[in-house]
Amino acid sequence: MTPTPGTATARAYPNIALVKYWGKRDEELILPVAGSLSLTLDALPTTTTVRLAPDAEADAFALNDAPQTGEAAARVSRFLDRVRGLAGSGARAVVDSRNEAPTGAGLASSASGFAALATAAARAYGLELAPRELSRLARRGSGSAARSIVPGVAVWHAGDDDAGSFAEPVPAPELRMVIATVDTAQKAVSSRAAMRRTALTSPFFPAWITSTEESLAAMLEACAAGDFTRIGRITEAHAMRMHAVIQSCDPPIRYLAPASVALFDRIAALRGEGLEAYGTADAGPNVCAIVRPEQAEELADELRGLGGRLGLGAEAVRVVGPGPGA
Ligand code: 2P0
Numbered sequence: 001m002t003p004t005p006g007t008a009t010a011r012a013y014p015n016i017a018l019v020k021y022w023g024k025r026d027e028e029l030i031l032p033v034a035g036s037l038s039l040t041l042d043a044l045p046t047t048t049t050v051r052l053a054p055d056a057e058a059d060a061f062a063l064n065d066a067p068q069t070g071e072a073a074a075r076v077s078r079f080l081d082r083v084r085g086l087a088g089s090g091a092r093a094v095v096d097s098r099n100e101a102p103t104g105a106g107l108a109s110s111a112s113g114f115a116a117l118a119t120a121a122a123r124a125y126g127l128e129l130a131p132r133e134l135s136r137l138a139r140r141g142s143g144s145a146a147r148s149i150v151p152g153v154a155v156w157h158a159g160d161d162d163a164g165s166f167a168e169p170v171p172a173p174e175l176r177m178v179i180a181t182v183d184t185a186q187k188a189v190s191s192r193a194a195m196r197r198t199a200l201t202s203p204f205f206p207a208w209i210t211s212t213e214e215s216l217a218a219m220l221e222a223c224a225a226g227d228f229t230r231i232g233r234i235t236e237a238h239a240m241r242m243h244a245v246i247q248s249c250d251p252p253i254r255y256l257a258p259a260s261v262a263l264f265d266r267i268a269a270l271r272g273e274g275l276e277a278y279g280t281a282d283a284g285p286n287v288c289a290i291v292r293p294e295q296a297e298e299l300a301d302e303l304r305g306l307g308g309r310l311g312l313g314a315e316a317v318r319v320v321g322p323g324p325g326a
Contacts, residue, residue: 114141232278
């Protein structure tokens with residue numbers, strides 16, 4: 001939808017990885033050390049409008065109506081430079097972004113943010129990009145944004161170079177995700193900095209890379225077979241491995257809070273009671289659990305009960321499903 005030439009609006013949704021992206025082998029191109037796989041959600045989108053402003057001397061970026069300066073604005077401007085390079089344009093732009101997810105709380109706001117920005121900016125500057133090219137472009141803003149271009153379950157191929165590193169859809173069984181928000185505060189160490197520290201200081205990093213490759217291959221098989229139990233077991237084991245390698249940095253980083261650990265314990269206990277769910281957590285304390293659609297509300301009720309005892313509000317727990325691409 002392009003209401004006027006030079007203006008475009010796009011909406012993109014966050015994604016939660018079941019096989020995580022943690023570490024780059026090329027920081028400039030944002031090539032990951034291994035592939036990953038995620039579920040694009042149907043909640044908490046980012047909506048971004050890009051309007052070309054040929055007379056302006058600089059780009060302008062506002063997030064939730066607040067004008068941004070410093071690194072946040074510079075990062076958007078560097079991204080627009082890339083789009084301008086592809087389009088052969090020198091025009092500056094006004095970028096207006098609206099985020100329904102709390103920024104920096106481990107709910108993948110940079111994924112929805114750069115997926116929406118890539119899509120809107122490509123259109124505003126008149127680029128006609130196929131989904132694969134759009135995914136590659138979004139990747140340059142934030143690695144995980146490559147996956148938010150794609151609806152539902154997405155695999156991000158690590159690739160050997162820029163052209164080979166993109167996300168595309170993969171068939172998978174119907175899943176729901178129950179998100180338990182433990183804390184919405186900005187995290188102390190950004191994913192980008194923490195990834196770099198992990199690669200530079202963790203003695204376990206080489207094993208993390210090979211285990212991620214193995215997890216992804218097994219996950220793709222499990223998705224193709226529609227094997228929920230196998231998908232779940234890989235998801236939870238892999239998430240624990242990511243947090244283990246992050247904790248093994250020097251100085252160490254720990255994203256999980258006591259409430260996160262209590263949620264993981266409860267999810268494991270529920271499996272013993274016939275409610276089959278598996279937990280994961282990104283670079284933050286919030287816990288997401290995958291579950292079959294027919295058991296999603298029961299799981300949400302259980303986690304709400306525990307959340308209440310942990311001091312989390314009733315609104316902390318929500319059920320989300322697979323969402324659309326950008
Ligand atoms: C993921 N995360 O696969 C992993 C799991 C967080 C934990 O992708 O440096 O914000 O912009 O490429 O995409 C967060 O990393 O990092 C992330 P950059 P990004 O979802």
